[in-house]
Amino acid sequence: MAGNITFTMIKPKAVENGHIGNILAKVIEGGFKIKAMKYLRLTKEQAMEFYAVHKERPFYDELTDFMSSGPIVAAILEKENAVEDYRKLIGATNPAEAAEGTIRKLYATDIQANAVHGSDSDENAQIESNFFFSKLERF
Numbered sequence: 001m002a003g004n005i006t007f008t009m010i011k012p013k014a015v016e017n018g019h020i021g022n023i024l025a026k027v028i029e030g031g032f033k034i035k036a037m038k039y040l041r042l043t044k045e046q047a048m049e050f051y052a053v054h055k056e057r058p059f060y061d062e063l064t065d066f067m068s069s070g071p072i073v074a075a076i077l078e079k080e081n082a083v084e085d086y087r088k089l090i091g092a093t094n095p096a097e098a099a100e101g102t103i104r105k106l107y108a109t110d111i112q113a114n115a116v117h118g119s120d121s122d123e124n125a126q127i128e129s130n131f132f133f134s135k136l137e138r139f
């Protein structure tokens with residue numbers, strides 16, 4: 001059964017480019033409720049831990065440098081079928097391949113600075129949400 005939460009981050013470049021408001025508007029228009037949210041900057045070590053599943057990939061060092069380069073917005077989003085529906089709303093990993101109207105098509109710069117993160121499974125949505133938020137920070 002599909003879960004009802006997903007985890008997202010607005011990545012440093014999209015924050016720097018002033019897209020927080022527009023991205024959150026798309027999220028809310030897309031029918032997602034914000035269950036938790038914070039504005040913070042990851043350390044390199046925290047970014048490495050978050051992206052540990054990618055540690056064998058050639059872009060791991062560059063990606064974790066980027067994700068710790070400036071503040072991000074982290075959030076837990078709630079909706080029926082959240083993981084799949086959010087992946088549809090954000091579009092393909094590579095913004096050049098993302099469908100028109102998707103968040104990555106509208107606000108990403110390149111494959112690394114692709115505007116937002118979205119969990120790829122219900123299991124990862126739980127793991128990633130727990131990485132950032134305690135029970136007291138969820139509504």
Ligand code: GDP
Pocket residue numbers: 054059062063092093111112113114116117118120
């Ligand atoms: P996602 O689930 O769509 O975010 O994609 P992945 O799990 O495959 O990759 C995680 C993140 O790594 C992506 O969102 C990008 O920020 C970054 N990434 C993916 N592929 C590449 C790549 O080929 N080069 C670089 N520099 N970064 C990449």
